[in-house]
Amino acid sequence: MKQKQLNVIETKAREWLLDRGVKVQDIAELTYHLQRSYFPHLTIEDCIRHVEKVLSKREVQNGILTGIQLDRLTEKGLLDEPLQSMLKKDEGLYGIDEVVALSILNVYGSIGLTNYGYIDKQKPGILSRLNDKSTGDCHTFLDDIVGAIAAAAASRLAHNSDVTPTS
Numbered sequence: 686m687k688q689k690q691l692n693v694i695e696t697k698a699r700e701w702l703l704d705r706g707v708k709v710q711d712i713a714e715l716t717y718h719l720q721r722s723y724f725p726h727l728t729i730e731d732c733i734r735h736v737e738k739v740l741s742k743r744e745v746q747n748g749i750l751t752g753i754q755l756d757r758l759t760e761k762g763l764l765d766e767p768l769q770s771m772l773k774k775d776e777g778l779y780g781i782d783e784v785v786a787l788s789i790l791n792v793y794g795s796i797g798l799t800n801y802g803y804i805d806k807q808k809p810g811i812l813s814r815l816n817d818k819s820t821g822d823c824h825t826f827l828d829d830i831v832g833a834i835a836a837a838a839a840s841r842l843a844h845n846s847d848v849t850p851t852s
């Protein structure tokens with residue numbers, strides 16, 4: 686694929702995230718939340734840098750575009766049953782939203798999995814808004830995608846860190 690097409694994909698993925706109310710800063714705050722106890726000198730700027738690197742990966746962009754597209758179609762009621770109801774309700778047994786999250790986490794190996802599980806349970810920051818069902822918005826895929834990007838950035842940070850860890 687040509688460079689120009691790749692840039693279109695990355696640009697769209699970033700635009701769509703913003704359009705759904707998710708800023709790089711919001712994801713970086715989740716990464717910070719995950720790693721601050723291990724790296725006392727960690728800054729939000731460090732986390733932003735790692736989130737940006739994760740967002741530059743094609744696998745991650747594909748996950749963002751696919752997930753947000755399905756969330757949007759669900760909001761508009763455009764999917765066929767039984768998928769429409771499953772996604773609208775964010776049904777626990779569906780599980781494919783988590784598979785998309787795994788495809789993002791896999792880019793950086795298995796360490797991201799623990800981090801992802803942790804924030805998926807805690808739902809700090811932006812994740813609590815994405816999980817708020819009272820808004821009428823559908824973020825069945827996006828909550829997992831955002832959690833996975835934050836967890837992947839945390840793994841990246843832990844692996845090639847220029848920040849000194851707690852001894």
Ligand SMILES: [Ca+2]
Nearest residue numbers: 782825826829
């Ligand atoms: Ca979900």
